[in-house]
Amino acid sequence: MATKIEIITIGDEILQGQIVDTNSAWMAQQLLQFHLSVVQITTIADRQEAIVEAFEQAQTRAEVVLVTGGLGPTKDDITKKTAAEYFGTSLVRDQKVLEHVRSIFSKRNREMPAINEMQADVFSDGEVLFNAVGTAPGLWFKHKDVVFIFMPGVPFEMKYIMSEHVLPRLSERTSTGxxxxxxxxxxxxxxxxxxxxxxxxxxxxxxxxxxxxxxxxxxxxxxxxxxxxxxxxxxxxxxxxxxxxxxxxxxxxxxxGNVEMESALLSQMASRKLTLATAESCTGGNIAARITSVPGSGDVYKGSIISYANEIKMNLLSVSETDLAAYGPVSEPVVKAMAIGARTALNVDYAVATSGLAGPDGGTEDLPVGTIWIAVASPKGVLARLFHFHNDRAINIERATTNSLLLLWEVVRDQNSTV
Known part of the structure; x- marks a missing residue:
């Protein structure tokens, strides 16, 4: 029978949306490699009553509870103290951990504040999971047949403790399934x-x-x-x-495969030895950012021209002043010219161009905010498509970015039957 694992993340900053909880997703992915599945993920506030309640509920449905956050030296970091009271144990200062914390400050030529000594406090009858890359150690404690594992909320510290200490031990619990x-x-x-x-x-x-x-x-x-x-x-x-x-x-x-659109697209283009560039106006480099987030993107992607101003469209992309005056920058002739210009200027097989009104201002009755033109220039010509989005600026930009990738994929797919 598979081991039941629960993840608890502690932090007001997560609940308030100030940071995104990426720790839980990463831990679940790592556990799955060992055929260990997560039955519950819970996010709670830095409050004693919330922590106790979460522990009580986790005890009823899990055999292993992974806890991240609340191990810092400040007053709002109450995880260890609350857990010690809940487990009926005490906190003691671990001299090895304390010397490690001091050494970190010493290497940085900084004086260690007295409150950082608290980070060396560990459960008197628990196990210490040494943190070589940070100041807060991990802790392993068994309470009523349930294993509680405490780790820092800082992602690279959590990942170190998971990789070095937690996963090797949990892998021993892997079921035959x-x-x-x-x-x-x-x-x-x-x-x-x-x-x-x-x-x-x-x-x-x-x-x-x-x-x-x-x-x-x-x-x-x-x-x-x-x-x-x-x-x-x-x-x-x-x-x-x-x-x-x-x-x-x-x-x-x-x-x-579990890949994003841009990763799949670049992989397919790389297999055909195709090259790509972008010419962005309303998306302001967002397409380039999505593409270059993929490792190895340089095998396909050659560069971008952020042509926000009309003079850049004319000088770098060879868009004619006549077309800009006659049709305006948010138009089919201009976005097609941008794509063709980028393909020529950057000497690539395919080029994607965007021009539109992301908002919140600048729209008219005939050309409302959310009007976006997207074009793809290829060895077989240029295709442009008009979109009407009705969201705020950030969402309009994201929609334009995604639809640019989708239009590129459609063109590449149709022109390369094996792609």
Whole structure:
């Protein structure tokens, strides 16, 4: 029987949206590699009553509880003190940890504040998980047959303790069963239409295989999750269902694997030795940022021209002053000229261009905010498409960025039958 694991993240800053909890996602991904699954993820405030309540509930549904956050030296970091009271134990100062904390300040030529000594306080009858990359150690404590593991909320410190101390020990709890996933990335079709098109395949899934729909702007990622005692048999089943879904969705299929659209697109272009550039106006470099976030993107992507001003469109992209005057910068002739200009100036196979009104100001009755033109220039010509978004500036930019990638994918797919 699989070990039940719960993750508890502690911090007002997470609840208030000041930071995003990436720790839980990373931990769940690592645990899955050892066929260990998470049954619950909980985020709570830096409050004694919230921590106690979370511990009480976790005791009823998990065998291992991973806790991050609240191990700092300031008054709002109350996790250790609250946990010690809850466990009925005490905190003692660990001299090895204290010397380590002092050495960190010494290496930085800084005097250590007295409050940092508290970071060396550990459970008197627990285990210390030494943190070589930070000041707060991890802690391992067993309470009523449930293992509680405490780690710092700082991501790189948490990852160090998980990798060096926690995962090696938890891997010993791996059950004889296996958990495997298959991902199918689709684009250009909505979640409901996708579900309708593969309803019969989904109905044929055995009880040990589940299908999840993971929609994002412009794409839907499908995840097949299977459990079984024989990994080879399970993988064969998952592969068969994944291939059936791929065949069914046809042109909407982008890629197998848990990847983002830009990663799948760049991989496909790299396999064809195709090159890419961008010319961005209203998106202001956001497309370039998405593309260059992918490791190895330089094999395909050659650069960008951020042509926010009309003079840049004319001087660097060879957009004619006549077209700008006659049609305006937010128009089909101009965005096509931008794409052609970028393809020529940067000497690439494909170029994507955007021009529009992201908002919140600048719109008119004839040209409202959210009007976006996108064009893709290719060896076979240039294709432009008009979009009307009705959101705030940030969302309009994100929608324009995603639809630029989708239009590029569509053009590349249609021009390269093996892509």
């Amino acid at each position: 296996f958990i495997e996933n298959r991902y199918i990335l689709t684009a250009g079709v909505g979640e409901s239409h996708l579900a309708t098109s593969i309803a019969d395949i989904e109905a044929e899934l055995p009880e040990h295989i589940r299908l999840a729909y993971l929609p994002k702007l412009g794409i839907v990622r499908l995840r097949l999750t299977g459990t079984g005692s024989d990994a080879s048999v399970l993988n064969k089943e998952l592969e068969e269902f994944a291939q059936r879904i791929k065949t069914r969705v046809d042109d909407a299929f982008v890629s197998f």
